[in-house]
Amino acid sequence: MLTTRFAATVRRSALALLAGATVLAGTAVAADDKIKVGALRFTSHSASFIAFEKGYFKEAGLDVEFVYFQAAAPMAVAIASGDIDYGVTAITGGLINLADKDAIKIIGGALHEEEGIDGSAILVSDAAFKDGVTSPAKLAGRSFGITQTGSSFHYMASRIAEREGIAMSEIKLKPLQKVGAIIGALKSGQIDAWAIVPHIAKALARGGAVHIIGWVNDYAPDYQVTTVFTSAENAANKRDLTERFLAAFSRGAADFNAALVDKTAGEDAAEATVRLIHKYVYTSRPYEKAAPSIRNGAMRLNEGARLNLSSVQAQLDWFKAEGLVKGEIGIDKLVDGSYVETY
Template structure:
């Protein structure tokens, strides 16, 4: 019996010592990172991944800083105020990327038929006067954030599609999306172009009328996830882990908000309800499930880019004199973090 007691005691002692290194080991420090973004539904995968702990699981303590214009997001990353950015492409973005400051590493929004996101919206006065279609933009005054913004490009695509000159549209840069909304509501412009959440708010208030959706007229790769060139070079493992967490957020977003029934109608079931708290915390104005069901934009669940379209965007901005001719897309696109991108040019 004594031998048995000694044997059991020995096992217990050994087990205790085996646990000591685990108990005494300090928790590994997380990489701190900041992402600059807009408070739109298009940033939902980041918000979902943040709230569900996907970044924490990858050893990243993520802080989200929100801005009111895409250009400010790009500047934040280029200046080092943020480690990552996720927003629309702009002329300013391409110029910063052309200087070697930024690297595109994954996709964000894509204007895809059947998925509404950005709307053309006329003022009530202009609508009542006959402004009923995107074809009617010539001769109108339109609020945009800045020259070279994605809203500027949206008008450029319409001009190319319908054969009118872009200078037939008077663009009024007002610096931010809230200012664009105020300009329309206050009767300072005939129209503006807004994400669904914002456009539907104006329509509900009776100050604007949606006259079309960009996805139905000019599909394009609207936005991307990007980081600094320095991060790709010096912190690649962290960037890889960031993309992994982001992809989990994309997959959850797609499952929650991009599902359709057998007739092609958008659905919003239990997964959508479960994801809504993350959107309600971060998206402005605070969306309802009905609004998200209408305006949850398309994003590739794996973060794959339409690379060919990015080349086309860059060429357009260069033709407008908004981006230097020396800028080359292949210099700022890093396609190594996500597999299976679309439209990748063949190497010569």
């Protein structure tokens, strides 16, 4: 008992350092369950923002405090350390390895690629485009920007290569750590290609410095881009709390889809939703400039936080094949499928 208590304390403090999280205060109401939710200031995290602003969390008896991160990987670490309770982010090698150590579990789905809705685009630099790289089939021998080995960008690149019959050894992956660095390298022609969410892709393509040559959806159909995850402890022992969180989160996702993806809620609702999201995303830009980016970035969030298990399985298999995670980890260790519908 003493040892586990000690271990938990050590783990918490050690991982808190790793995570380097910044805590922003939310509102405090005594009666509700206090939870901390990790978020990136991206449009894809809108479900949480909407659920908070419209009071869905409160109605579920949750007092939510957002903790903001700069990248996906530290968020997984912060969940493992217990610094945050729930998070939404892409499946990374780090996340899988933490799941392997019984620290975290995927409990639902969020952003995913869907046919008919503009998803992540495949971009090439102007120089590469003029050099004849006008379709993903011609990426052999070209360089492709990724943040890190084992990131979602790496996964997308390998999916494209596989479908086009290009050996991965023929695509030169360039790890550049940050999205900003990749954008700079692509604009200046230091790398040839990249794949990125639509609002960034469209904004870049409008400038003329890069060209869209294809869509990720054609190569990784129904790609489960981001998932909802929590600590293994929460998933196993706090069922009620977790269910309430997922329910409120799903209401936010439904509102988002209705307002900006399916556009069934009408223009007024769309406008109101964009204004709401602007409180969290692109806050440094005036509303007029932020609004188109937010609308452009609207990709489908899973209804009811459904999870595309076959896509998760495919990603897990790929991580194993690449040797980025240990071979023995199974999908059961990564995913707790008892909370939401999986398909």
